Amino acid sequence: MVSKFSFFIILLVLHYLAVVCISQDFDFFYFVQQWPGSYCDSDKNSCCYPTTGKPAADFGIHGLWPNYNNSSYPQNCDPTNPFDESEISDLISNMSMNWPTLACPSSSGETFWSHEWDKHGTCSESVFDQHGYFETALGLKQQTNLLQALETAGIKPGEGTHSLENIKDAIKKATGHTPWIECNQDSSGNSQLYQVYLCLDNAGSSLIECPVFPKGGKCRSEIEFPSF
Ligand code: AMP
Numbered sequence: 001m002v003s004k005f006s007f008f009i010i011l012l013v014l015h016y017l018a019v020v021c022i023s024q025d026f027d028f029f030y031f032v033q034q035w036p037g038s039y040c041d042s043d044k045n046s047c048c049y050p051t052t053g054k055p056a057a058d059f060g061i062h063g064l065w066p067n068y069n070n071s072s073y074p075q076n077c078d079p080t081n082p083f084d085e086s087e088i089s090d091l092i093s094n095m096s097m098n099w100p101t102l103a104c105p106s107s108s109g110e111t112f113w114s115h116e117w118d119k120h121g122t123c124s125e126s127v128f129d130q131h132g133y134f135e136t137a138l139g140l141k142q143q144t145n146l147l148q149a150l151e152t153a154g155i156k157p158g159e160g161t162h163s164l165e166n167i168k169d170a171i172k173k174a175t176g177h178t179p180w181i182e183c184n185q186d187s188s189g190n191s192q193l194y195q196v197y198l199c200l201d202n203a204g205s206s207l208i209e210c211p212v213f214p215k216g217g218k219c220r221s222e223i224e225f226p227s228f
């Protein structure tokens, strides 16, 4: 026979479990894409092409990063689930093209992808397994097609500068959402388009307006979009 007291305790435990199950481990994702020309001519780092060869002159994926609305973010959430290339063997050729490593020394990409999964991906395990994580990022790259978005607005890699506003408008028009543009500097100190941040809801299913924008990496009002 269950006493009133134990019934109360059971209710409390059920309530606690419900709260734990619906509470979210993060609020949204940043989906971050990178212009390889600006990684390679930056004043900070040199670059090395992947062992698979020079990447296409296109934006590459940097990562899909769980984030909190207060701007902080979780990282390295599950050391028991390290990057395992055998889980994504069907995606590797797509990743080599669309998620190229540019770090030195030259490598196949494994180090970069495993860094992204271990640091950021493991914090979204409630939404994605490894295959889902990488597949979603690849799909978002295709969906957002930044190079096409800019080209449609007459903005092409090469000489000269573009207004930051025109770049933002072009991406907003094409994707439906306001991007955050991160700039770095080339070796002459020119501000240039380095990374583009868009936001994804915490179910990993739709692009949303970013709840907060990242800090740092500020652009001047006129920026370069160097060739690669
Ligand atoms: P960078 O400023 O290009 O050297 O790179 C930004 C670094 O800060 C990376 O190591 C990111 O992991 C980290 N970072 C900064 N802001 C965020 C954010 N909002 N979400 C996830 N990672 C971030």
Ligand code: AMP
Residues within 6 Å of the ligand: 034, 039, 060, 062, 063, 100, 101, 102, 103, 112, 115, 116, 119, 120
């Ligand atoms: P994260 O820690 O995910 O926020 O990303 C920042 C780290 O990724 C830094 O150590 C960067 O040097 C590195 N990184 C950024 N872009 C690339 C790239 N295309 N290839 C290899 N490493 C990269």
